[in-house]
Each structure stands twice: as C-alpha cells, then as structure tokens.
Amino acid sequence: MLKKITSAQNREIKRLLQLQDKSRNRKKEGVFIVEGKRETQLALKGGYEAVHFYFCPNLVDFDEVIKLAKASEETSPEIIEISLEVYEKVAYRGSTEGVITVFNSREHELKDIVFKNQNPLILVAEAPEKPGNIGALLRTADAAAVDAVIIANPKTDLYNPNIIRSSVGCVFTNQVAIGNTTEIIEFLKNKNIGIYAAALQSSRVYHEIDFSPASAIVVGTEATGLSDQWLENSTQNIIIPMQGAIDSMNVSVAAGILIFEASRQRSI
The missing domain is CATH 3.30.1330.30 (Ribosomal protein L30/S12)
Incomplete structure (x- = not known):
C-alpha cells in the first residue's frame, strides 16, 4: 500500500x-x-x-x-x-x-572532474556567499556550456535549496567541484590551464585575451574581489571596462560577459 x-x-x-x-x-x-x-x-x-x-x-x-x-x-x-x-x-x-x-549528495572533488577535450573552459568563483549569485553563476555556466564550474572556499552549502531554485536545476547540469584556493590553483597548473583572474590590478581588457586554449576564468566577490593568491598566480589579470561611476558589477553579470566572450572566440 x-x-x-x-x-x-x-x-x-x-x-x-x-x-x-x-x-x-x-x-x-x-x-x-x-x-x-x-x-x-x-x-x-x-x-x-x-x-x-x-x-x-x-x-x-x-x-x-x-x-x-x-x-x-x-x-x-x-x-x-x-x-x-x-x-x-x-x-x-x-x-x-x-x-x-x-x-x-556527492562529494564534488577536483579529482573527479573529467574533461572531454584538451582545451576546456572553466569558471572559477572564489568565496561566493549569496545563494542567488551562485545559482546565477551556474545558469550562466550551463548556458555557455563550460566544461566545469569550480567553487573555491565556498561560504554556502551547494545543496542549499535557494541555490537549487535560483540555478533552475543547473547545479545538476554542470560539472561542479569544490576546493580551497591553493589546491584549485595547483589543479589548474598541473592541467596546463591558463588562469585569467578578473581584477583591477595589472589587467588587460578581457576581449584582448585569447581564450581558445585551455582557460579558467576566475571571479571573486563584489565586496572584496579575489584574494592575492589568485593575482600572484594568474596567467593574466583581466578587466571589464566600466563607463559609469562605479568600478564593479554583480559577479554573475561579470562572469557572463567573460564566459560568453570566451565562448564566442571558440565558435569562430
């Protein structure tokens, strides 16, 4: 019964x-x-x-x-x-x-990531806290068909109902891994994946970068940006030129701009 x-x-x-x-x-x-x-x-x-x-x-x-x-x-x-x-x-x-x-649930370890091609495109988000932002990042990653999303030093449980809801289920459609900044940088370097950190310091405009080789686009929080560890280990820091009074934008919006530029280059 x-x-x-x-x-x-x-x-x-x-x-x-x-x-x-x-x-x-x-x-x-x-x-x-x-x-x-x-x-x-x-x-x-x-x-x-x-x-x-x-x-x-x-x-x-x-x-x-x-x-x-x-x-x-x-x-x-x-x-x-x-x-x-x-x-x-x-x-x-x-x-x-x-x-x-x-x-x-799953463990989401870095060692479990499997790349289907030799030039993967990866989105890395350091210390994301707001479930809505994490969900939006996952939706962006799904829309651009990135090879993996890696979350460094997460402040929120990946299975938070608000993340599942705001991602519209894209937490399940992406290959997601979680780790600390040190081990993620080591993972990327061991895989010969270029690290492109969104930052104001020593940066080049994002559309001047060739994202066709294996690339990881790294974004931080709107409040504090990326930690120095990323800036010290990046292949190149990148920036989105701002035309208004502020020097930052929502992390999911910034990630969308960067990821879709990389995707556009790869489709040419």
Missing part, C-alpha cells in the same frame, strides 16, 4: 524541514531536497540517486511520479503521498509542481 502523510507534525515531515533549513543536517545524512518536476528530472539526468519521492495528488498525477521513480530504479526510491496542507508546509515556492524529492 502507498504510504500517506496528512499531518505537518509528522516526524518525517519535520525531518524534511530540517534538511531544507540546516546545512549540517544535509551533510550529516548525506542527502538534499529538490522541489519540482523539472529540477528533479535534471537531477536524475545528471545521475543523482533518488531516495524518496513525496508527491501531492492535488498538484501532480501519480503516473508522472511513477515515471520519475523509474528513472532512478537502481536506488528503488520510496514514493510517499502527502496532503496539500503538508506540501504547502514543506514547499518553498508558491507556484509549484507537487513533487519533492530527496537525493543522495
């Missing part, structure tokens, strides 16, 4: 809420939550293993949930029906699709 939950006070529902709200709970259990059919489909396509499917019959057909579950047959995920009241308690979004999935 299909398991059903109708009370928001149910212990299992309280666990879901804690998984959403607390990074330490996600890390301790090795799982995270995905809300919505599209995001769930992207996670499944990305090879993530589903553990539980929670669905609200008021919002989604059971047959659709079965199709999702069949895409994760190796883990034999449990399907659980929840009431509309319970779903509204757990769901982040007001307009949603009736599906909440619990997935096993």
